[in-house]
Amino acid sequence: MSLRSRIVRRWMLLRLSPVAKLMRRDGLTYLRPVKLVRIETALRRLEQRRVAGDYLEFGVALGGTAALIAQAARRADARFVGLDVFATIPPPTSEHDDAKSRERYAVIAAGEATGIGGDVYYGYRDDLLDHVGQVLASVGAPVDGRQIRLVKGLFEETWPTLDVERVAFAHIDCDWHDPVLYCLNAVAPKLSEHGVIVIDDYHDYPGCRAAVDTFLEQNPGFRMVPGANPLIERR
Numbered sequence: 001m002s003l004r005s006r007i008v009r010r011w012m013l014l015r016l017s018p019v020a021k022l023m024r025r026d027g028l029t030y031l032r033p034v035k036l037v038r039i040e041t042a043l044r045r046l047e048q049r050r051v052a053g054d055y056l057e058f059g060v061a062l063g064g065t066a067a068l069i070a071q072a073a074r075r076a077d078a079r080f081v082g083l084d085v086f087a088t089i090p091p092p093t094s095e096h097d098d099a100k101s102r103e104r105y106a107v108i109a110a111g112e113a114t115g116i117g118g119d120v121y122y123g124y125r126d127d128l129l130d131h132v133g134q135v136l137a138s139v140g141a142p143v144d145g146r147q148i149r150l151v152k153g154l155f156e157e158t159w160p161t162l163d164v165e166r167v168a169f170a171h172i173d174c175d176w177h178d179p180v181l182y183c184l185n186a187v188a189p190k191l192s193e194h195g196v197i198v199i200d201d202y203h204d205y206p207g208c209r210a211a212v213d214t215f216l217e218q219n220p221g222f223r224m225v226p227g228a229n230p231l232i233e234r235r
């Protein structure tokens with residue numbers, strides 16, 4: 001790592017909230033500090049502007065980013081919904097997903113993936129939903145089925161059953177093309193005027209990038225704010 005990268009990384013670490021630092025220390029999130037800072041900054045801005053609507057996460061895994069979002073929802077007196085299969089990630093299904101994505105999935109499906117810091121890979125844990133419940137409780141946002149909810153299943157099956165009418169914040173962190181495009185199309189029409197969608201994998205997986213680019217082409221009322229994890233906002 002170059003000296004400049006090390007300085008930037010150190011600066012980003014200093015800007016993280018205590019809870020974000022804990023999530024990283026305990027190996028509960030895959031996100032680099034720069035991405036966590038962007039999420040926390042977006043959440044603070046929503047609180048300052050009192051943007052109305054639910055706070056969502058598509059792709060919870062071990063609950064590291066869900067903890068930050070659920071906490072912010074509590075502070076804003078809003079609802080948090082975290083959606084995930086809470087099991088092994090579904091396969092990439094689009095021609096836009098590249099060989100690297102398919103190889104990554106093949107390793108996971110073969111039972112050969114390792115987790116953060118050498119832990120068991122989260123997708124192999126059969127207590128994942130309970131585990132995330134404990135993470136949320138530990139940050140003062142216990143799952144109560146009302147204000148703080150975890151919804152298990154494929155987004156494509158669970159989202160249509162939810163009563164979300166207005167969205168203040170959505171974190172879309174689900175790697176492959178089809179779920180990213182599905183989530184964008186599901187959430188964007190419900191996004192509040194100053195609401196924000198954060199896209200995690202734009203620079204990591206070409207399928208995600210293609211999904212976002214397609215969405216923006218088809219929806220000129222939205223724009224992208226570039227960055228490590230780009231933001232999608234209304235124009």
Ligand SMILES: C[S@@+](CC[C@H](N)C(=O)[O-])C[C@H]1O[C@@H](n2cnc3c(N)ncnc32)[C@H](O)[C@@H]1O
Nearest residue numbers: 029030059061064065084085089154155174179
């Ligand atoms: C990269 S992980 C999320 C990481 C997490 N936000 C963090 O803080 O590290 C992606 C998650 O998306 C979930 N996922 C992907 N596609 C899905 C789908 N179609 N329906 C439900 N869950 C899905 C996977 O199971 C996985 O848990």
